[in-house]
Amino acid sequence: MVDLSSHIRRGHPITFLTFTIISFIVAVIASTLVTDYNSKNNAPSMGVENAVRFLVFAGWWGFLFSIIYVGLFLTGKGGVITSIAGHGIWIFVTWVFWMAGAAALTDRIGGGQDCGNSFLVYCNSTSALMAFAWIGWIILTFMLAVVAFIGGGAFRGGKSVKEGLA
Template sequence: MAFDNHVRRGHPITFSLIIIFAIIELALSAWLTSRFNDHHNYLSTAVRDRVRFLLFCSVWTLIFTPFFMALFFAAPGSWLASLAAHGIFLFMTWVFWLSGAAAITAAYNGRLDCSQHFVYCGQQNALEAFAWIEWVLLTFVFFIVLFMGVGAVRRGDGYRGPLIAA
């Protein structure tokens, strides 16, 4: 199918973008967590805890996204690389990032105003921004997989079918 060629090209590109932004988010959240642990100068315990949750989201993403990317290349026909497995992983990751991005946004009341001289203001604003960027990327990929799943069910392959025709 012609759509398979797009998936073969698009899967590594989008998953690589997810990995790159997760690395950026990991660096920001780990650095902020370290600073907060050392100096106890967080805005509130809510901010401290939500930065830690974003650290978890980053680690989760960096563990499982390369795993699914490798499976896509190594065993595209296996059940681990199926539409259902991708869908479950992407949905869980999407919920984590939505929760983390919304929680940190709520803790900052929308955004931090750096003119009020908050500590690490630029890094905290970047943390919030990259969390939303990660969520947008995952939303895009999740809907593509959902769209492909509907097509697979209509074809009769089911959700356990591969992302591409092997």
Template sequence: MTADSHVRRGHPITLALVILIAIIELCISAWLTARYNQHHNFLSTSERDRVRFLLFCSVWTILLSPLFLTSFLTSPGSILSSVAAHGIFLFMTWVFWLSGAAALSESLGGRLNCSHHFVYCGQLNALEAFAWIEWVILTFAFVVVVLMGSRAMRRGDGYRGPLVAV
């Protein structure tokens, strides 16, 4: 089995997992944002803003990931399914999730101890955990795209070339 066939099968699975985790993050962060807006019971404004940033990350990921997935499946030779497009999208998304997960972790002190009776403690723990899970999956996907980019360069396709040989 070739590396291209692994990517052909793995790409949709990986992006589907990215979308699924982003939907979970969207639900949690939207719920927390709604509660914060309604009750103003956040621990600090930095916590509130970081939850809102993770909401943005979720929306970004949910809107753009299906676009890249569809492009990869329907027209693998298009510019949207190129190594460069995937690399840019994944790098930007990776930076967003790293920033959001690290910022929320810092705001919560690295680990939220629910025995101190924080408001929405379980939801904040889940939000932080799923943000880091999303970042790990995106790290894996970005590394694979970098490796596929090096294969495309050796094939002579360059960065504008398709992610897999067409």
């Protein structure tokens, strides 16, 4: 089997830091929207408000744990947490969170909006939140596919998925 460890050591921090930035953007936009909804009591609907609140959770979850994973990966610590299986479990759970949040918001606002003719308060911010949520989900899909590929190669090669990613 081809040794991919040098590519993983280079690509892991880049991919995780990209996702960290996207997570931060989602968390900040969603947190700002929730703050405005709470202070002005002007959420377009309970469904939109709930979807945005869930994206606050998903955004901060992704931001916090991405930083932890990058730190543990770069220092070579973490054991089972930074193993192939640990990465796979965390990425899958996060992938589900982001898909649920992005899909719920997309459903509640009816997909892409023409903000000139929209019922949405803060239409541009809500549309940006939806776009960044889907971008984060796409990055997570890529990460999940890479971890599945590496895990499958490790399993076929007689190694354990408890071993480190690189």
